[in-house]
Amino acid sequence: MRIVLLSPKGPLYRHRGGIFKQNLRYAPLTLTTLAALVPPELDALVDIIDEGVEELDVDRLEADIVGITIITGNAVRAYEVADRLRARKIPVVLGGPHVTLVPDDAQPHADAIVVGYAEDTWPALLRDFAAGRIQPRYDQSPDLSLAGRPFPLRDKIKRHRYITTHVFEATRSCIHTCDFCVAPVAWGTRPYLKPVEDVVADIRQHWGRKIMFVDLNMISDREYAARLFEALIPLKVEWFGLTTTLLVHDRPLLDLAARSGCSGLLMGFETISPDNLKLARKGFNTPDEYRELVALLHHYRITLMACFTFGLDHDTPDVFMQTARFAVEACIDLPRYAIVTPFPGTLLYRRLESEGRLLTRNWELYDAQHVVFQPRLMTPQQLYEGHEKAWKYTYSAASLAQRFLGSRIQVPVWWIANLGYRFYAHHLHDFYNCDWIIGHSPETSRPTPAALPDTQEQRCH
Numbered sequence: 001m002r003i004v005l006l007s008p009k010g011p012l013y014r015h016r017g018g019i020f021k022q023n024l025r026y027a028p029l030t031l032t033t034l035a036a037l038v039p040p041e042l043d044a045l046v047d048i049i050d051e052g053v054e055e056l057d058v059d060r061l062e063a064d065i066v067g068i069t070i071i072t073g074n075a076v077r078a079y080e081v082a083d084r085l086r087a088r089k090i091p092v093v094l095g096g097p098h099v100t101l102v103p104d105d106a107q108p109h110a111d112a113i114v115v116g117y118a119e120d121t122w123p124a125l126l127r128d129f130a131a132g133r134i135q136p137r138y139d140q141s142p143d144l145s146l147a148g149r150p151f152p153l154r155d156k157i158k159r160h161r162y163i164t165t166h167v168f169e170a171t172r173s174c175i176h177t178c179d180f181c182v183a184p185v186a187w188g189t190r191p192y193l194k195p196v197e198d199v200v201a202d203i204r205q206h207w208g209r210k211i212m213f214v215d216l217n218m219i220s221d222r223e224y225a226a227r228l229f230e231a232l233i234p235l236k237v238e239w240f241g242l243t244t245t246l247l248v249h250d251r252p253l254l255d256l257a258a259r260s261g262c263s264g265l266l267m268g269f270e271t272i273s274p275d276n277l278k279l280a281r282k283g284f285n286t287p288d289e290y291r292e293l294v295a296l297l298h299h300y301r302i303t304l305m306a307c308f309t310f311g312l313d314h315d316t317p318d319v320f321m322q323t324a325r326f327a328v329e330a331c332i333d334l335p336r337y338a339i340v341t342p343f344p345g346t347l348l349y350r351r352l353e354s355e356g357r358l359l360t361r362n363w364e365l366y367d368a369q370h371v372v373f374q375p376r377l378m379t380p381q382q383l384y385e386g387h388e389k390a391w392k393y394t395y396s397a398a399s400l401a402q403r404f405l406g407s408r409i410q411v412p413v414w415w416i417a418n419l420g421y422r423f424y425a426h427h428l429h430d431f432y433n434c435d436w437i438i439g440h441s442p443e444t445s446r447p448t449p450a451a452l453p454d455t456q457e458q459r460c461h
């Protein structure tokens, strides 16, 4: 049996090779994990294609079955590929965050869909397929365990296409319920934990001195995080991962993280407005303490990528420069800005839908770079332009110098990442390859929900 596992490209990656050049991307774990889960007795040949970094010729693809992973931003491309393969009588299975969020959206494009994590369902589906009795839908059971699972087959990917394949995960999902986040609605608020010894064994097997974790929130379970960090100490790795700002309130855990080799963290600051945080159910972030937080991380020689999101309901047109100035003055190592995106299925999506504020359901535009809803206190045009202005200000030569001088951690990676983002900030227009919003005049014509364009109408060119 020949199985092809495919990650389709989103609109950004279709045109310019992504935010950065292709070789600055790290290797995701999705397809390598699925490859490892193929039952050995099927004696299958498994190929992985990541369209974000390599070309795909859909009409020449040969396979007995194709599995496609979908995030919302690449759903349109995924459906297009699936439809073309199925027209050639190649069975297609769809899975991933978007399918889990809105299964009914994906079902018409698939022979089978997999909802939720696939550690049990994907092998079961393949066995059913081999026996000629594939079912249309496979759902994760709530008592799924990640213990004793095979390690991702990282040698299946084209390593040289990525900046690193030293990518790992220890936990999945998150305990919090931020209204814009896909995690609580897709996978629930009970974190799934890999036994620490499994994580360590995976790292030892696929050795790398600098490693990254793709976990959404590494400190969801404090006791587990402490055990994991302890276990990392003897490995003498430098690691990068994602946590909430709450880590900084827990000095013993932060101290342990630093001793275990933590050299960089991504945190969702989201906004400097407490009202917005409250509305978004992320009230545990405290903007008054952000500066202190950055300084404390710098004290531990941990670099910070802080993510902000624009367009929340209390944002007015002056939010962009206020936030950008704050990010520069606080000497955040790598500030990032996104436009609020109501991913389908999330609490935010449901609220905006009930308020008649969604402007499009073209999933290609749901990539945190386009305005897909009517903001409350500004126009979509202001949101789009303000977001761009914040990027440009933050990555201007003067701001870079200010942040560089204020940060105590001036490692080469600081410069590489900042110069990459500087390039991105000054070429935003090249990355936005859709006419949507730039050519749209929302002040004069705000579509009603009934008039919402369907997913195929505004294609990115």
Ligand code: B12
Binding pocket: 007, 008, 009, 010, 011, 012, 013, 027, 028, 029, 030, 033, 034, 052, 066, 067, 068, 069, 070, 071, 072, 073, 074, 093, 094, 095, 096, 097, 098, 101, 114, 116, 117, 118, 119, 122, 169, 181, 182, 183, 214, 215, 216, 338, 343, 344, 366, 367, 368
């Ligand atoms: C690597 C990564 C990326 C990579 C590649 C993603 C891709 N597939 O193209 C890059 C850097 C390109 C990326 C970009 C973005 N990403 Co991203 N990314 C991740 C990340 C951190 C890790 C993915 C991973 O390796 N997971 C580990 C694997 C094992 O888990 P998994 O992917 O969920 O797969 C399991 C199941 O879902 C299932 N499954 C998945 N696919 C399939 C397919 C089949 C056939 C089957 C059977 C099962 C199955 O089986 C797996 C095992 O259980 C995840 C967060 C996370 N921890 O998952 C976010 C995540 C996927 N990204 C997300 C987002 C929001 C984005 C961005 C919009 C961020 C931004 N602001 O730029 C952009 C999107 C750009 C675009 N064009 O649309 C969201 C997805 C939201 C959504 N509704 O789709 C996630 C979930 C993070 C989050 N905040 O919630 N991302």
Ligand code: SF4
Binding pocket: 173, 174, 175, 176, 177, 178, 181, 182, 183, 184, 216, 217, 244, 268, 282
């Ligand atoms: S803390 Fe982060 S991962 Fe957890 S629900 Fe909120 S946004 Fe999602």
